[in-house]
Amino acid sequence: MTHLKKRIHLIAAARPNFMKIAPLYHVLARSGWAEPVIVHTGQHYDDNMSDAFFRDFHLPEPHIHLGVGSGSHAEQTGRVMMAYERVLLKDPPDLLVVVGDVNSTLATTIAAAKLGVPIAHLEAGLRSFDMSMPEEINRLVTDRLSHYLWTPSQDGDANLMQEGVAPEKIQFVGNIMIDAFEMLREKIEARSVCTRHHLKAGNYGVVTLHRPSNVDDDDTLKALCEVLVRISKKIPLVFPVHPRTAKRLAETSLMDGLKAQPNLTFCDPLGYIEFMSLVCDARFVLTDSGGVQEETTYLKIPCLTLRPNTERPVTVTIGSNRLCTVRNIEASVDGILQAPCHGFEVPELWDGQTAQRVASSIRKIVGAEEGVAHGA
The missing domain is CATH 3.40.50.2000 (Glycogen Phosphorylase B;)
Known part of the structure; x- marks a missing residue:
């Protein structure tokens, strides 16, 4: 199959994910080289926890809906892995973008890694150093398996390098949540x-x-x-x-x-x-x-x-x-x-332009050029 655009899977699973993929989806959708594909795992599946966020951020209906639903950590992770593996075997993307630290982030990352699909983690490098948190396990494994690591703050870069990650895999892009707010x-x-x-x-x-x-x-x-x-x-x-x-x-x-x-x-x-x-x-x-x-x-x-x-x-x-x-x-x-509220500094690159930086990084990763067909 031949495509004019590079296909980018954006994984949406829980409330924070929807907010993080929205700015990036819109930047990619406006480009002449990307075909952003929203993959909704169904981890949050009621209206207030899911559908309302799609409406607020003017996102289209998910292009792929895995319909996984609730369950224990193992059940949810396993179901997402199995369902997403079927998607990848049928029609793999040029790049998988996972965000945050929920079970679906871990599950889709594992499924893609085993099939050799390139993976980028948006919001990489965050650490609580508390292994009793399921999210910490998800963060560690996702970062270890991802090929490209986009960090929201420079402590994320330091954490990844301390763990032995090659510096060329790390890029400080800023906080995508601020883009969502703006x-x-x-x-x-x-x-x-x-x-x-x-x-x-x-x-x-x-x-x-x-x-x-x-x-x-x-x-x-x-x-x-x-x-x-x-x-x-x-x-x-x-x-x-x-x-x-x-x-x-x-x-x-x-x-x-x-x-x-x-x-x-x-x-x-x-x-x-x-x-x-x-x-x-x-x-x-x-x-x-x-x-x-x-x-x-x-x-x-x-x-x-x-x-x-x-x-x-x-x-x-x-x-x-x-x-x-x-x-x-x-x-x-x-x-x-x-006490009166003190004025706080805003961290570097929390400026509403993170999605643009990520999109530029994606374009380099997938080698996209306007209007040039490629095989998938």
């Missing part, structure tokens, strides 16, 4: 979601919690809920509830007590535009997410990360992000409320 900034700033929840801009906090270490243990979850209740008496909180967290709050009968608090507002998971509207107007964000640490840093909004470590240490170094425990969250919130 794509939709005008719509985000026009949305004013906080007013819908009767909140005043600058006078509330946003909460997002979903990691097993925070929500799977009954005692930890109960302690967290108690802290949130106390904080809500000082400043209103809005809590878009992840499905995993909603299930645990229901199982432990903690949700009823939380909903009885007048200053605690709950809502379903939000699309990117609505969620970022809430974040932009927040006084602070309390989270255990990875990407939110980056977005708050770019927006110069204080972030409290409920984890013992982070794979995005640059956010801690510049002072926009603080690692917290259940025991010191409240004191950290008190510090934010009592």
Whole structure:
């Protein structure tokens, strides 16, 4: 089969992936040499966790949908590997681009590596140095198997070189999440979601919690809920509830007590535009997410990360992000409320131009020229 354009597979699986592939998809789609193909594994498959993001970012329906669904880490990884292998055997791309650190990233990387398909990892080199995190395992294996490693910050370059990766495989391209925000900034700033929840801009906090270490243990979850209740008496909180967290709050009968608090507002998971509207107007964000640490840093909004470590240490170094425990969250919130927000520096190349740099790198990798046919 002969193609005029180089076929690039972009793997989408979970919410952060959709945001990361969108800017790159649009840059590649506008080029005269690339045929970007969205491969949706189905790891997140309900509307709020998936379809809404495609609408927000003006992405087309996935060109390939693996329909894997939920399951244990092994089940999900195995199903994606088997389903994606069938795709590769039928019609392999010129380049596979994987993003982030979810199970589908690992699975598609392994399937492609075994079949000799070139692999590029966008958001390479991030490390928490915590092997109890499934994401850390995914990051390590994906980086080891990928042929091209695009890093979001220079600590990623240092991590990869410390692990013995050849320098020519590494390219510092910046943070693709900032491109996603800038794509939709005008719509985000026009949305004013906080007013819908009767909140005043600058006078509330946003909460997002979903990691097993925070929500799977009954005692930890109960302690967290108690802290949130106390904080809500000082400043209103809005809590878009992840499905995993909603299930645990229901199982432990903690949700009823939380909903009885007048200053605690709950809502379903939000699309990117609505969620970022809430974040932009927040006084602070309390989270255990990875990407939110980056977005708050770019927006110069204080972030409290409920984890013992982070794979995005640059956010801690510049002072926009603080690692917290259940025991010191409240004191950290008190510090934010009592002191004016300091101006934080924005890390290098977090400038909304990462997708352009990645596209330029892809063009060199696949040797694309405008309008020149090639065999696939």
